[in-house]
Amino acid sequence: MRNSACVIMAALALSAQPNRNQFQLSRVASHVSVTPSEVSIQVPTIRTPPPLPVLTAPDRWTITVKGPGHVKSPITPSKEPGYDPATGVITISVDKAGFGTTDPAKCTWSVSFRSDTGTLTAAQDPAISDDFALGAVNGSASGDPVVVTVRASGIPPAGTVVNDGSFWRVQVTDSDGNSRAVQPVDQAHYSFDSGFVTLRFPASKIGSIKRDNASWSAAFLPPDATLVSQAGSSGGGAVDQAKSRDDADLYLSGTYIAGVGTKPIWGIDAKAGYSAAPEKFPVLKWFVSRSPANLRFGIYGEMTTNPDTSAPVDRTQVDPDSISAYTTLFQTTRLPHNPVFYGMKWEVQPIGGEFSRMYPASNLISGGRIRFISVLANQKRWAADLIPSPGFEGGKNLNKPGTLFGRSVDLSSYDTIARLRLGADANFYLYRRVPKPGDAYAFTLNGSWVARVPFTAEPFTTTAYLPDPTDATTITRQQVVAMRKNTRHYVKIDAAWNITKLFGIQAEYKYGSLPPLFEFVSHQVSVGLLFKATYTGNHSVASPLP
Amino acid sequence: MLEKKKELDPDTCQDIVVDETPKPGKFRGPDQLLKDLGIIGDIEAEVHKAGIIKKLDGIGFAIEATDISSGPAINVGDCTASVLANAK
Numbered sequence: 038m039r040n041s042a043c044v045i046m047a048a049l050a051l052s053a054q055p056n057r058n059q060f061q062l063s064r065v066a067s068h069v070s071v072t073p074s075e076v077s078i079q080v081p082t083i084r085t086p087p088p089l090p091v092l093t094a095p096d097r098w099t100i101t102v103k104g105p106g107h108v109k110s111p112i113t114p115s116k117e118p119g120y121d122p123a124t125g126v127i128t129i130s131v132d133k134a135g136f137g138t139t140d141p142a143k144c145t146w147s148v149s150f151r152s153d154t155g156t157l158t159a160a161q162d163p164a165i166s167d168d169f170a171l172g173a174v175n176g177s178a179s180g181d182p183v184v185v186t187v188r189a190s191g192i193p194p195a196g197t198v199v200n201d202g203s204f205w206r207v208q209v210t211d212s213d214g215n216s217r218a219v220q221p222v223d224q225a226h227y228s229f230d231s232g233f234v235t236l237r238f239p240a241s242k243i244g245s246i247k248r249d250n251a252s253w254s255a256a257f258l259p260p261d262a263t264l265v266s267q268a269g270s271s272g273g274g275a276v277d278q279a280k281s282r283d284d285a286d287l288y289l290s291g292t293y294i295a296g297v298g299t300k301p302i303w304g305i306d307a308k309a310g311y312s313a314a315p316e317k318f319p320v321l322k323w324f325v326s327r328s329p330a331n332l333r334f335g336i337y338g339e340m341t342t343n344p345d346t347s348a349p350v351d352r353t354q355v356d357p358d359s360i361s362a363y364t365t366l367f368q369t370t371r372l373p374h375n376p377v378f379y380g381m382k383w384e385v386q387p388i389g390g391e392f393s394r395m396y397p398a399s400n401l402i403s404g405g406r407i408r409f410i411s412v413l414a415n416q417k418r419w420a421a422d423l424i425p426s427p428g429f430e431g432g433k434n435l436n437k438p439g440t441l442f443g444r445s446v447d448l449s450s451y452d453t454i455a456r457l458r459l460g461a462d463a464n465f466y467l468y469r470r471v472p473k474p475g476d477a478y479a480f481t482l483n484g485s486w487v488a489r490v491p492f493t494a495e496p497f498t499t500t501a502y503l504p505d506p507t508d509a510t511t512i513t514r515q516q517v518v519a520m521r522k523n524t525r526h527y528v529k530i531d532a533a534w535n536i537t538k539l540f541g542i543q544a545e546y547k548y549g550s551l552p553p554l555f556e557f558v559s560h561q562v563s564v565g566l567l568f569k570a571t572y573t574g575n576h577s578v579a580s581p582l583p
Numbered sequence: 584m585l586e587k588k589k590e591l592d593p594d595t596c597q598d599i600v601v602d603e604t605p606k607p608g609k610f611r612g613p614d615q616l617l618k619d620l621g622i623i624g625d626i627e628a629e630v631h632k633a634g635i636i637k638k639l640d641g642i643g644f645a646i647e648a649t650d651i652s653s654g655p656a657i658n659v660g661d662c663t664a665s666v667l668a669n670a671k
Contacts, residue, residue, distance in 0.1 A: 063612030083612050165614045165658070173664040177590060186593055188664040190614050232613025232660035233593040330640055331633040331648070371603055371634030379605040379621065380630030410630055412605045412621045420623035420655075466623055472616065472656035 060084045062127075062150060062159035066167045066192060069142045073133065075115055076141040079167075080127040080148055080159055081192055083230045086120060087152055092127070093117040097151045100131055104144035109135040123197045125229035162417075164471050169193045171234075171266040176209060176253040181240040182223065183248070187255045187266055189227060189234045198259050199227040205236055206256045211247040219243060220258075286310055290543065290567040308339035315366070331370065337363045363389035380410045384428075391553040400454060400553045404430035408462075421465045428458040430489070434553075441554070442498070442516040443506055450520055453493055460487040476538040483531045489552070494520040498556040518554065525550050533567070543567045591644065596666040600659060603634030613660035617653060628653040635666060644670040 066079040078100075086092045095114040102110040118129045129148065133141070147160035172188030185207050193199040206220035224237040236255065257264040290306040312335030315321045315328045367384040385405040406428025414421045437448040467480040496518045505511040527549035535541040547561045601610045605621030622631050632648040639646055650669035652662050 061611050063614065081612060081614075159611070164616055164656075172661060173668055175664070175668045180590070184590075186664075186667060188660055190658065190660055228593065230613075231593040231597045231663065233664075235593070330636045369629050369633040371630050371637065374607075379627065380633070382626070382629070408626075410626055412623060412627065415606060415609075415619070415621050415623060417619070420618065422623060422627065424626065464624055466655070468618065468655070472618065474652075474654060474656045477618070477654065477656040 058084060060086050062157045064159050064165060065146045065148055065161045067161055068167045071141050075130045076133050077128055077130045078146055082125045082127060092120055099149045101147045102144045104139045106139035108139055121195055123200055124193050126192060167192050171264050174253040174255045174266045178248050182237045183240050185236040185253060187234045189232055193227055194259060200225050204257060204259050206258060207236055208254045209243055209246055209251050211251045215246055217243045217246050287570050291565050310335055310337035332368045335365045378409045378411050382408045399435045400432055401435055402430055402432035419467050424462040426460045430456040430458050441518045446518045450494055455492040457490040478535055481533050485529050487527045489525045491522050494522050496554050497521045498554045525555050527551055539568055539570055541567055591667055591670055593663060593667060597663045599635055599638045600662045600666060603631055614658050617657050618655035622653060623655055639670050646670045
């Protein structure tokens, strides 16, 4: 049985493995060159191409054009495509006559190439810039010759210009402020497979510069342009866009709630959290000197006002209704290649509290869950994932009030807490036409479901029409608490339209109940403006077990 | 005698970056955004970084998750550059 499982896993892993050495068409460049007689497009490629007679045979290429006007499509190249071995770019030309009055530059282009092993396709991608640009620079800390790697994106100039060392200038500055520039470099090599230029020159050219912790920059100075390298691409600020409340490290939302049987209520929902490796915390570093990779410890707190539409319905003041505080330990793992689950994240809350400010209800809770991450769909403009998360919660009740919501209750049996916690999250992402780091989504939809199955009776709060405690002749809608072992579901759906990077409009739907009193929220819908951000550094805390 | 640790090169880093995505078979070039390889949200980026850290650990290098650029709108080459620059 075990052997069968191993064979299946190995087969799945092999099926998911890419063929790394296979020739690929990267995309069709956005820029289209138009002359009176022909139209040319560029197709960047990676890896070793097939033999030139095969690659440049016009009948192996098919070009599909979709335009604002009538365009004859598909079409074949008007002459042999050209391949530039220095840049990996294929240039394909077609007759201009077939476009009539349509501007070829306003059309959408895609190509397919029939190789001996299969058909390769590529299309234009507005998210990728054609412009040749330099990114981060990294220099070797030791060794001779000095090796400097420069990230180079976009389509480089045709021919061997990019591989000409005389057009490259490298500057290095050590931690003492000593600086030295080198031009030309002895060797320059552009790899279109990796998107890097590797520069080499003798260590003697930088003399006594200390290369440990030195900063490097590079400039590409061909005859008709100047390109200078940029700093690393790890974001520009302390915070970045978050998709939803669950993903946000800092979250503040103002809501206006309207529903049947309730007056409008203004609500505030806020949360904040921070995490780091356990040895980075003042007390924990006494016990842990070096934790395993990807293990994090975090602290977390949240506060909400007016979390439901149940009576009282006329409160509009800003007054915290529930406050939660947690510590958490979590680790993220990438699972071996398989077609179902990409990764796993386990979380343990060694100790946490569930508090309600309006009523003397509080629990001391420990818990844990495992989240399995599965990428369900992955299209050019949209994607979706599913994250099932089995878990547990256990702890102790700290308060046994005799009265809740103005009615007497019997909580004498409320002591030990033990719950099975089953849940799942699903996310839908609609990307911006040109996604940018920190601002990738135009619209997000997040749904989460949690079912708590208590093994011991716990309070469950519902509403019912009952005689008023102060006037038995009057029937009013009241909150009623009973000790039950029923399964408690909680469903939440968030939709967010991101107007800007950090601000948006949100609609939210809630149904179900949450601890400690499991006050039942029935089909609550809210809309509001929101601010949401994540740290650009890795200080996020796993969401508490909602 | 201890063998000197081999320096990382762009190709090795790119292989790690691509291999640790959910869909490495969809790799088409260094300018491709990671969203095309399945890094569609924050939690996928978190798993991606965890995979890179573990893979580097296996060949004797260490890197902080903070120093890895990953996410749906980060391209493969820039993620590779962040790994190349910060893996020690």
